[in-house]
Amino acid sequence: MSDPPDELPYGNPPTSGWSGSDTSRERAEREDADGTTHARQATTLRAAGFRGYAGITVKELRADTGWHHGQASGSLSTLHKAGKLARLSLSRERCKVYVLPSQVQGRAIEPHGQTATTTMLAEMYALLNDADQIHNAVDINDPEVGRWIGRWHQAATDVMRRYESTVGQ
Numbered sequence: 001m002s003d004p005p006d007e008l009p010y011g012n013p014p015t016s017g018w019s020g021s022d023t024s025r026e027r028a029e030r031e032d033a034d035g036t037t038h039a040r041q042a043t044t045l046r047a048a049g050f051r052g053y054a055g056i057t058v059k060e061l062r063a064d065t066g067w068h069h070g071q072a073s074g075s076l077s078t079l080h081k082a083g084k085l086a087r088l089s090l091s092r093e094r095c096k097v098y099v100l101p102s103q104v105q106g107r108a109i110e111p112h113g114q115t116a117t118t119t120m121l122a123e124m125y126a127l128l129n130d131a132d133q134i135h136n137a138v139d140i141n142d143p144e145v146g147r148w149i150g151r152w153h154q155a156a157t158d159v160m161r162r163y164e165s166t167v168g169q
Contacts, residue, residue, distance in 0.1 A: 040067070041084075044075040045100070048085060053103050055088060057095035081112040125163045128156045 031037045047064055048056050056064075061072040076098050079085040088097040089108035096110070131152075 040071065040075045041079060044072075044079055045084060048098055048100050048103075051099075053099070053105065055097040055099035055103065057092050057097055059093060059095045077112070087112075121163055125160060128160055131156060 028037075031040075043065060044056075044061060047061055051060075056076075058069065058073045058076055061067070061076065062069060065072065067075075076085060076087075080087050080098060083101070085098045086101050086104050086109045088099060088104070089110050090097055
């Protein structure tokens, strides 16, 4: 039996996730390509499976694996977003508990959430996309208005492309 494929639920092209800096993006792309992401996700799923009903926290995953916080929390979060893990609404030692979906057994769970920043960016993207549609429908006769709208349109298009490549649509 082979391991399941990597979960790469973020961005376009898809990655396991990165914080927004060039170095973080390069790290994600490198680890996704070289098998590191696959190995971490497989280890995380095995650790959660081994712990069964009790589940696993980021602190416990770090202790089991020697990973730093970002590696452990990133793996848990990615697998939670992909539906391979469920996050219970309870905590252990001030850390959320993750279990395999089969181990939820009626307990309250929390959905994978967007950060306030991601929510705001999605709203900005929607507004820019609406304005882009208006721009494409307007007949521009005044050359000065046309130049201003053209500059705005180029800037809005750039923001939308960066959003799509970072967060996805």
